[in-house]
Amino acid sequence: MPGNDLIWLASARTSAWQQRKEVIAKILTDRERGQFEEAKDPFTGIWAFWACKEAAYKAWQQSEHKAFNNPKRIEIRFDKLFSRGPLHSMARIGKRQFEINGFVGRHLIFASALRADEKALRHFFFPGGNERAFEEEASRYFGKSLSLRKNKRNHPVLADEAGKIIEISKSHDGPLLAFTVPER
Secondary structure, eight states, X not given: OOEEEEEEHHHXXXXXXXXXXXXXXXXSOHHHHHHHXXXXXXXXXXXXXXXXXXXXXXXXXXXXXXXXXXXXXXXXXXXXXXXXXXXXXXXXXXXXXEEEEEEEOSSEEEEEEEETTSOOEEXXXXXXTOHHXXXXXXXXXXXXXXXXXXXXXXXXXXXXXXXXXXXXXXEEEXXXXXXXXXXX
């Protein structure tokens, strides 16, 4: 079950929370803070951590069907210090481990998470609010008519005409919508 997160950096720049030490202390574990302090760009660094944590949380929440409100329960370990380009890390929530992939660009950070025992993911990006375009593209991709719905836990899913469900993840920030689906 996928998880994703999208950070539009122009929107993030209007938020001052990433510069407040007490907020960073509530978000990052001691180990993560060590990696964060080595970052050349703390602004991008904290948002990269946040995107990875959010993607892992969404994937965990879909599989566990529970919620929690403590970002420190999610431990992120980057392969290398984050900079522009590909983003790769591992996330651990309790006994579950997730692989995080994505990218850090000039305008956005995108992260997606999947469990180690799951297959690859496919990502779709659309101008904000254009869910119909996603339904059409996902229908072409999976080869059947699909519609975007919310399940009983209020998570987005794709449903076919027979009621079969495909678990997905959806994020929206700035002018973009991002959808992550399991590869067919």
